[in-house]
Amino acid sequence: MARPETTRTDELHGTGENAAGLSPQLYNRDLAPTCAEGRTWKAYNIFTLWAVDVHSLGNYGFALGLFALGLGGWQILVSLGIGALLLFVLLTVAGYMGYRTGLPFPVMSRIAFGVRGAQLPAMVRGVVAIAWFGIQTYLATQVLTVMVLAVAPGALALEQVSFLGLSALGWICFVVLWVIQVGILLYGMNGIRRYEAFAGPIVLVTLAALAGWMLWQTGGDIALSVPEPLTGGAMWVQILAGASLWTAIYGTFVLNFCDFTRGSVSTTAVRRGSFWGILPNTLFFGVVVVVLAGGQLRIDGQVISSPSDVVNTIPNTALLLLASAALLILTVAVNLMANFVAPCYALSNLLPRHLDFRRAGIVSAVIGLVILPWNLYDNPVVIVYFLGVLGALLGPLFGIVMADYWLVRRGRIDVPALYTEDPQGAYHYGSGVNVRAVAVFVPSAAIAVAAGFVPAMEPIAPFSWFLGATIAAVLTVLVAPRGGDYRAVSGEHIAVPSAEH
Numbered sequence: 001m002a003r004p005e006t007t008r009t010d011e012l013h014g015t016g017e018n019a020a021g022l023s024p025q026l027y028n029r030d031l032a033p034t035c036a037e038g039r040t041w042k043a044y045n046i047f048t049l050w051a052v053d054v055h056s057l058g059n060y061g062f063a064l065g066l067f068a069l070g071l072g073g074w075q076i077l078v079s080l081g082i083g084a085l086l087l088f089v090l091l092t093v094a095g096y097m098g099y100r101t102g103l104p105f106p107v108m109s110r111i112a113f114g115v116r117g118a119q120l121p122a123m124v125r126g127v128v129a130i131a132w133f134g135i136q137t138y139l140a141t142q143v144l145t146v147m148v149l150a151v152a153p154g155a156l157a158l159e160q161v162s163f164l165g166l167s168a169l170g171w172i173c174f175v176v177l178w179v180i181q182v183g184i185l186l187y188g189m190n191g192i193r194r195y196e197a198f199a200g201p202i203v204l205v206t207l208a209a210l211a212g213w214m215l216w217q218t219g220g221d222i223a224l225s226v227p228e229p230l231t232g233g234a235m236w237v238q239i240l241a242g243a244s245l246w247t248a249i250y251g252t253f254v255l256n257f258c259d260f261t262r263g264s265v266s267t268t269a270v271r272r273g274s275f276w277g278i279l280p281n282t283l284f285f286g287v288v289v290v291v292l293a294g295g296q297l298r299i300d301g302q303v304i305s306s307p308s309d310v311v312n313t314i315p316n317t318a319l320l321l322l323a324s325a326a327l328l329i330l331t332v333a334v335n336l337m338a339n340f341v342a343p344c345y346a347l348s349n350l351l352p353r354h355l356d357f358r359r360a361g362i363v364s365a366v367i368g369l370v371i372l373p374w375n376l377y378d379n380p381v382v383i384v385y386f387l388g389v390l391g392a393l394l395g396p397l398f399g400i401v402m403a404d405y406w407l408v409r410r411g412r413i414d415v416p417a418l419y420t421e422d423p424q425g426a427y428h429y430g431s432g433v434n435v436r437a438v439a440v441f442v443p444s445a446a447i448a449v450a451a452g453f454v455p456a457m458e459p460i461a462p463f464s465w466f467l468g469a470t471i472a473a474v475l476t477v478l479v480a481p482r483g484g485d486y487r488a489v490s491g492e493h494i495a496v497p498s499a500e501h
Contacts, residue, residue, distance in 0.1 A: 052199050076242070078239055103262060105345060109401060111404060132252075
């Protein structure tokens with residue numbers, strides 16, 4: 001569907017609003033809604049997002065930690081299964097919003113927070129993502145470094161020279177991966193869609209092969225638990241805590257899932273892709289965890305912390321390189337979807353006249369480089385308190401955005417009004433900020449942070465994301481104006497083709 005000439009971005013670079021009422025401070029082609037026709041994200045594309053993200057190395061570290069804490073094979077599967085079911089429900093709710101409106105997350109946030117207040121949730125999500133983009137690129141660098149040394153042992157000399165906390169070889173590998181990811185991003189969301197579709201099968205086959213190799217190594221005899229497993233009430237508390245934490249891990253991605261589903265062809269595609277990518281795939285992930293952890297425990301009595309620990313024991317150099325390459329493909333795929341898309345839209349939303357999706361992506365990548373992420377990763381204070389606190393804010397933000405859309409407005413959105421600075425606009429509120437949403441966010445965020453970091457509240461720390469989200473959702477409904485007349489107005493006349501994102 002062609003866009004009306006009055007909505008062309010180049011006509012919005014002047015002052016004020018154009019004839020269609022679109023403000024250049026709020027609208028560009030990447031922030032615009034997507035046309036209903038011509039969308040390209042099918043169920044398989046949604047599935048491959050989860051095919052790679054569920055199997056991220058960080059997730060394996062988390063699940064293997066459950067094994068180390070005393071959960072056995074079936075308890076881990078139950079814990080992950082409960083978490084996956086909760087996650088599927090949350091993703092369906094969030095994903096439908098993207099399909100129905102065609103909006104990216106920063107613009108979706110304007111509904112609840114106001115056309116200016118939306119900078120708060122967008123930038124919180126963006127800052128977390130940029131930091132983790134750099135950290136995940138650094139973790140991928142470590143895998144690539146191992147591969148280089150396996151092929152060219154002479155490169156070890158480059159490991160002896162360091163600059164700003166990273167070896168010369170590390171710098172070379174980091175920059176190579178940095179350039180590759182930026183290159184994929186320059187093809188826009190369709191470039192990311194194609195990469196995820198390519199990476200998904202490779203990841204699944206590789207992890208299945210790795211589990212098969214471990215079973216062959218042990219003759220099928222694996223340990224199903226540590227020597228002193230949890231039992232009784234302590235076991236069930238850990239199962240439920242694991243389920244909650246598994247959901248909270250995706251607190252970032254659940255929040256901006258609409259960035260992807262705005263390009264989906266139907267709600268069926270969102271639902272089916274999420275179902276197969278989350279539920280069966282998570283159980284497959286759990287089986288791989290049990291096999292790898294139980295197999296290695298049987299071999300040498302050690303509990304591994306990552307699949308890379310198993311990969312590094314492969315005696316054949318060619319197979320080691322293939323497995324390492326698959327883990328590298330996996331890490332890049334996770335980084336693109338979970339940590340690159342969100343800051344692109346967040347920065348574009350901050351400066352829409354100057355930053356489109358691709359330019360914002362380059363800015364995000366540069367920031368992810370100059371923060372020297374290896375130093376962040378090696379600093380527990382930064383990881384636990386800075387990124388941890390920001391992460392705790394995501395639950396309340398999710399609760400506010402979802403409750404406002406589904407419970408208060410019942411899905412009735414005036415899409416064009418999201419792009420106007422007219423003081424009478426539906427989402428202008430007071431000076432562009434909905435103080436009710438901010439008033440809800442402050443106490444719910446404070447409780448979520450306290451639950452996660454105050455020692456006296458340690459028993460409920462694993463449930464802090466749900467606690468913050470629930471409190472925020474309830475308060476959003478309670479403080480909403482009574483008898484509000486919410487209009488549903490299509491944004492199709494200001495939309496752009498999905499293929500252009």
